[in-house]
Amino acid sequence: MSMIKHGLAALAAGTISVSLALPAIAAPTKFDFWFxxxxxxxxxxQTLCKNFNESQKDxxxxxxxxxNYDATLQNTIAxxxxxxQPAIVQVYDVGTATMMLSGAYKPADKLMEENGYKIDYSxxxxxxxxYYATSKGEMxxxxxxxxxxxxxxxxxxxxxxxxxxxxxxxxxxxxxxxALKDAGYECPMAINISGNESWQLMEQFSAIHNQPIATxxxxxxxxDGRLEMNKTKFVQYVTDLKKWYDExxxxxxxxxxxxxxxxxxxxxxxxxxxxxxGDHGTVGKTQKEGMSWDVAELPTYAGTERKNSLVGGAxxxxxxxxxxxxxxxxxxxxxxxxxxxxxxxxxxxxxxIPVTKSGFDYxxxxxxxxxxxxxxxxxxxxxxxxxxxxxxTRGIRLGNFTxxxxxxxxxxxxxxANKVSVQEGIDTLVKNGDAIxxxxxxxxxxxxLP
Amino acid sequence: MEKxxxxxxxxxxxxxxxxxxxxxxxxxxxxxxxAVYWSLTLQQPWGGGNIWVGLDNFxxxxxxxxxxxxIAASLVFAAISTGLAMFVALVLAALTDRQxxxxxxxxxxxxxxxGIAAPALALAFRFILAPEAGFMAVVNQAWPxxxxxxxxxxxxxxxxxxxxxxxxxxxxxxxFLAAFQAIPRSLIEAAAMDGSGVIRxxxxxxxxxxxxxxxxxxxxxxxxxxxxxxxxxxxxTSGGPANATNLMVYKxxxxxxxxxxxxxxxxxxxxxxxxxxVLTIFQFRFIERRVHYR
Numbered sequence: 001m002s003m004i005k006h007g008l009a010a011l012a013a014g015t016i017s018v019s020l021a022l023p024a025i026a027a028p029t030k031f032d033f034w035f036x037x038x039x040x041x042x043x044x045x046q047t048l049c050k051n052f053n054e055s056q057k058d059x060x061x062x063x064x065x066x067x068n069y070d071a072t073l074q075n076t077i078a079x080x081x082x083x084x085q086p087a088i089v090q091v092y093d094v095g096t097a098t099m100m101l102s103g104a105y106k107p108a109d110k111l112m113e114e115n116g117y118k119i120d121y122s123x124x125x126x127x128x129x130x131y132y133a134t135s136k137g138e139m140x141x142x143x144x145x146x147x148x149x150x151x152x153x154x155x156x157x158x159x160x161x162x163x164x165x166x167x168x169x170x171x172x173x174x175x176x177x178x179a180l181k182d183a184g185y186e187c188p189m190a191i192n193i194s195g196n197e198s199w200q201l202m203e204q205f206s207a208i209h210n211q212p213i214a215t216x217x218x219x220x221x222x223x224d225g226r227l228e229m230n231k232t233k234f235v236q237y238v239t240d241l242k243k244w245y246d247e248x249x250x251x252x253x254x255x256x257x258x259x260x261x262x263x264x265x266x267x268x269x270x271x272x273x274x275x276x277x278g279d280h281g282t283v284g285k286t287q288k289e290g291m292s293w294d295v296a297e298l299p300t301y302a303g304t305e306r307k308n309s310l311v312g313g314a315x316x317x318x319x320x321x322x323x324x325x326x327x328x329x330x331x332x333x334x335x336x337x338x339x340x341x342x343x344x345x346x347x348x349x350x351x352x353i354p355v356t357k358s359g360f361d362y363x364x365x366x367x368x369x370x371x372x373x374x375x376x377x378x379x380x381x382x383x384x385x386x387x388x389x390x391x392x393t394r395g396i397r398l399g400n401f402t403x404x405x406x407x408x409x410x411x412x413x414x415x416x417a418n419k420v421s422v423q424e425g426i427d428t429l430v431k432n433g434d435a436i437x438x439x440x441x442x443x444x445x446x447x448x449l450p
Numbered sequence: 451m452e453k454x455x456x457x458x459x460x461x462x463x464x465x466x467x468x469x470x471x472x473x474x475x476x477x478x479x480x481x482x483x484x485a486v487y488w489s490l491t492l493q494q495p496w497g498g499g500n501i502w503v504g505l506d507n508f509x510x511x512x513x514x515x516x517x518x519x520x521i522a523a524s525l526v527f528a529a530i531s532t533g534l535a536m537f538v539a540l541v542l543a544a545l546t547d548r549q550x551x552x553x554x555x556x557x558x559x560x561x562x563x564x565g566i567a568a569p570a571l572a573l574a575f576r577f578i579l580a581p582e583a584g585f586m587a588v589v590n591q592a593w594p595x596x597x598x599x600x601x602x603x604x605x606x607x608x609x610x611x612x613x614x615x616x617x618x619x620x621x622x623x624x625x626f627l628a629a630f631q632a633i634p635r636s637l638i639e640a641a642a643m644d645g646s647g648v649i650r651x652x653x654x655x656x657x658x659x660x661x662x663x664x665x666x667x668x669x670x671x672x673x674x675x676x677x678x679x680x681x682x683x684x685x686x687t688s689g690g691p692a693n694a695t696n697l698m699v700y701k702x703x704x705x706x707x708x709x710x711x712x713x714x715x716x717x718x719x720x721x722x723x724x725x726x727x728v729l730t731i732f733q734f735r736f737i738e739r740r741v742h743y744r
Contacts, residue, residue: 102498
């Protein structure tokens with residue numbers, strides 16, 4: 001009797017363990033991917049993750065949105081300190097210097113090599129690759145969602161002043177804005193002056209004009225790089241923007257005031273804005289019925305030899321301290337994202353641009369840029385590849401750059417509210433920004449950027 | 451004969467206190483101690499190590515003009531929003547206490563604002579006060595350029611004060627109303643029979659009798675205006691324009707979490723804590739004595 005009992009128990013136990021073990025063998029390796037996009041873009045990323053999971057059986061990526069870039073970085077740091085970090089995390093462009101010194105990552109190029117994937121890094125657009133690569137050219141992270149700044153202009157309004165093309169120089173912009181005002185347009189051009197607009201107003205402008213933001217080649221050559229935009233063409237630019245603002249040619253538009261720039265442009269209220277190519281889709285979807293508009297490269301001052309504009313967006317970092325199995329999955333995921341077909345899916349569903357030449361060629365071959373809603377986005381590629389990146393137009397590698405951007409917003413607001421002169425405001429920006437950089441350097445003694 | 455429940459042994463008493471002490475230690479003393487430690491070091495955000503810098507963090511903060519500007523903005527905000535929230539609540543509570551028509555309705559409705567989370571409330575106020583789209587757009591139509599919180603620091607400060615006060619009117623109202631209702635009716639009726647009017651009764655009877663409540667609310671309002679303003683600032687102004695609304699608590703957040711300067715933020719929170727402690731001690735030391743009738 002007891003033997004039977006024992007036998008039954010053993011059998012039951014065996015069945016249970018088999019039934020437990022079976023799915024365990026078949027279950028794919030799970031790994032986490034945290035990203036900072038929300039809303040519509042979050043859904044596209046989730047679809048991307050689903051596509052990856054369905055494309056193979058060995059790995060399963062669990063994608064979690066953290067809401068925005070700042071929160072993603074904060075939450076990842078908190079998770080890392082608690083030993084619960086995701087395998088892959090999306091970090092925005094200006095977080096690159098902070099990541100490089102964190103010691104918390106596994107270099108992407110090494111990861112791919114170890115797991116047998118061959119990635120042709122020269123396939124990346126140089127303007128994009130250099131932004132995220134070390135000074136020696138190694139890719140520590142994978143460029144993911146990428147964009148650059150463009151000028152959006154209202155063709156109908158410009159037709160009224162007899163123009164069929166977008167202005168190419170800032171001198172022309174000044175004249176056109178005046179003409180638009182005289183033609184009865186209340187808001188010829190819209191800008192915003194918070195920390196976020198540092199990107200198009202200061203960073204992109206400086207790159208295109210080959211003007212430095214900071215010494216030591218924008219910080220690429222050492223943590224002792226310090227700001228110097230108070231001595232460049234940027235001062236002239238802010239002076240002009242302020243003058244046009246005072247003359248009523250430029251209006252400030254922000255969400256806090258009721259309408260942001262993109263809405264102001266799409267509704268036909270304002271005729272020119274400078275914004276990311278990522279907004280191309282939004283403008284198309286939300287524009288006033290029948291409005292005719294286009295995008296153009298950002299203008300330069302007359303007599304400037306145009307250089308490449310900077311990439312904006314984020315890259316994917318693989319964090320240290322995960323198991324080999326998870327790294328295998330992470331490598332497979334990065335390889336999937338690198339595929340030109342994924343580039344087509346990604347760019348079709350978002351406003352972001354392809355990051356590799358092969359991706360761009362694949363999309364061109366598919367006729368992507370001929371179709372109405374996507375036509376014009378190739379201007380972004382032209383802008384990014386306007387020249388080989390110079391030592392200055394590679395990008396910006398400064399610590400705690402988010403705070404410097406915030407300081408940019410603060411000083412621009414002071415300038416536009418007539419609290420300080422243009423030169424005073426930018427001098428203060430340099431002074432306060434340098435204090436932030438001093439602090440960053442002190443926090444990482446004896447460390448150098450890779 | 452005094453009846454008192456006592457524990458035969460000291461250990462039992464301590465045992466009963468332990469859970470509470472553990473909670474306080476875990477959620478207050480330990481983090482506060484950690485903040486003190488961080489404020490004396492330079493912390494690498496990713497936890498790669500830290501360097502002892504003594505009081506350097508405090509020195510650099512206290513020598514920064516931006517920080518003093520932030521302290522000044524916080525004090526202005528605390529003074530005006532506390533005054534406004536308490537005054538409006540006092541008037542509303544006094545009127546409700548007189549049991550005018552509909553006072554039962556007001557009693558319920560006026561409590562609601564306190565139940566709304568600060569960010570949600572701020573979003574509503576951002577819309578109401580938006581110079582181009584909201585209610586203030588009408589005002590701007592009449593006087594162009596009158597209202598511009600995007601560039602005018604005073605307007606921006608007024609916006610966050612309005613939002614914060616609106617929320618705390620509800621909170622203060624509950625306490626004021628309770629205080630008014632605790633005043634014996636006979637006192638007020640006697641005064642009325644002696645021929646004193648509403649204002650006189652308020653000044654000579656009701657107001658003096660609720661001073662302990664006023665004092666209590668003063669302490670709470672000032673303390674909360676330093677801490678609970680975060681959500682409102684974050685949604686409505688992000689500290690701008692040109693740092694005009696960069697209150698101390700918001701600066702801690704933006705330096706610490708956005709700027710990843712954990713040590714500087716820790717030092718700032720120590721200063722904020724000290725400031726609140728000093729303010730509270732001051733109030734208890736010099737004001738509390740005058741509010742109780744003994």
